[in-house]
Amino acid sequence: MSKNQLKTFNNIPLSVLDLAPIAEGSDASQSFKESVELAQHVERWGFNRFWLAEHHNMPGIASSATSVLISHIAGKTNHIRVGSGGVMLPNHATLVIAEQFGTLESLFPGRIDLGLGRAPGSDQATAYALRRTLNMGPNDFPMQVNELQDYFAKEPVSRVKAVPGQGLDIPIWLLGSSDFSARLAAQKGLYFSFASHFAPAYTIPALKLYRDNFQASETLQKPYAMVGVNVIAAETDEKARYLASSHQLQFLNIRKGLATKLQPPIDNIDEVWSPMERAAVEQSLDPRTTIIGSPDTVKRGLEAFQEATEADEMIISSQIYHLEDRLRSYEIVAELMD
Known part of the structure; x- marks a missing residue:
């Protein structure tokens, strides 16, 4: 498939957010092999981009060295865009990220x-282990974004140059689960991606804030918003609900403070969680942004969410235990594309 064969759903591109899950009984090496296979399949099926997210100290997610994994995936694919969804900038020296992504773009x-x-993408102890100091935090994020943009400029203000990095056209996206990054992306005229797949309640207000306050820039003349969606698709609603129990267990264990790998699906999750725990999980995995079901159910869910958000693009996460079921879920979504 060539570059110009990008497919769309209701005239917008669909992309993939891969959390490089480490399944129970498996390891990071196997996770990376599965991420490569997934990337190669979704590239053939016409998805637009393949993103990986930075997490630390989490036994069920293997993408902690995000830049390294991006390079690995890009080297095993041909044309799909590959990137970070995202790099947690307060964890890093800005120059290092500029050099890493300058290298990737080169x-x-x-x-x-x-x-x-x-956000740190981790707890406070892990953040300290990454930085050796907690003096740099989320409130310094706007300053760090400014620094990054300067490192990528053709004529940087800084005496320190990012090599490679200087003068390269690398799209910067601001990611958010609240109004902070929406406001900053609007102010700076940057691409914006909202984490509606785990913060559904704030989606519409954040998108409105971004669009209402958007200021055109050299990067972007009009707002461009992507939203995250969880999709667990299977041949029947019943099978999809069964597969989705792995994702639900992941959120339940996080709520309980348990660090676990991605668990295999179970027949009846109601035997595992209390009514209060179920309500808490479903607050994050809202049916509008966690779409579970057959092809028809998924189609209706994606159409409804796009209509509600007027998103320019959707990025899909599918935390499914078995690789073959994960591939089939994305294949079903691809079959709904033009």
């Missing part, structure tokens, strides 16, 4: 996205 020209988050 290796894979025109294929790299730099999505930035302001």
